[in-house]
Amino acid sequence: MKTVTQTTQAILGELKDETLLDLALAGNEGAWREIVRRYHGKVSATVYRLYGARSETEDIVQEIFIELAKSAKNFRRESSLSTFLYRLAVNTAYRFIKRQSDTRLFTGRDEDIEAILETADRSPVETLIADETRSQVQAALAKLTVEKRMALVLFEMEGLTLKEIAALLKVPLQTVWSRVYSGRKEMAQLLTARAGGIS
Numbered sequence: 556m557k558t559v560t561q562t563t564q565a566i567l568g569e570l571k572d573e574t575l576l577d578l579a580l581a582g583n584e585g586a587w588r589e590i591v592r593r594y595h596g597k598v599s600a601t602v603y604r605l606y607g608a609r610s611e612t613e614d615i616v617q618e619i620f621i622e623l624a625k626s627a628k629n630f631r632r633e634s635s636l637s638t639f640l641y642r643l644a645v646n647t648a649y650r651f652i653k654r655q656s657d658t659r660l661f662t663g664r665d666e667d668i669e670a671i672l673e674t675a676d677r678s679p680v681e682t683l684i685a686d687e688t689r690s691q692v693q694a695a696l697a698k699l700t701v702e703k704r705m706a707l708v709l710f711e712m713e714g715l716t717l718k719e720i721a722a723l724l725k726v727p728l729q730t731v732w733s734r735v736y737s738g739r740k741e742m743a744q745l746l747t748a749r750a751g752g753i754s
Contacts, residue, residue: 601641695742695746720735
């Protein structure tokens with residue numbers, strides 16, 4: 556038999572984001588918990604791709620949801636809650652990266668990656684290859700400038716368009732294109748060097 560709390564959470568889980576947000580703003584703690592439950596995984600994955608260090612990632616994710624609680628009343632609903640939260644996640648991660656930009660970021664440890672990123676059903680061999688590839692990509696990303704890393708991750712891993720990235724980072728479209736282009740070239744050189752055992 557379900558408890559009242561479980562029943563309430565099940566009902567909240569069926570509500571649309573906008574309705575949940577209305578309830579949350581009215582002081583319903585269950586609605587806030589449901590928003591966090593619904594988006595925690597996606598926000599964590601996005602932050603990890605941008606930031607790279609597992610321990611700091613969780614701190615940033617907490618900060619993002621705190622920021623959401625503070626700024627939700629100003630959400631004009633011109634876009635979806637998920638888009639609003641995504642922008643908040645990227646901007647917050649960017650601030651942390653600018654503050655803590657050093658080689659300790661993007662550790663590329665397999666256990667960090669597995670703890671955050673969702674994995675598809677793969678054979679053990681496929682998983683091993685994918686993990687090794689991911690580690691190499693994270694290590695190469697660590698060597699890019701913060702600006703190039705942000706643009707490349709948002710474009711290649713998050714699937715944003717150049718125009719969306721420009722709007723998100725508040726930089727000209729040409730600047731984003733340049734960062735993605737040069738970031739791709741640098742990544743190709745770094746990954747080729749790693750594959751050849753040079754670095």
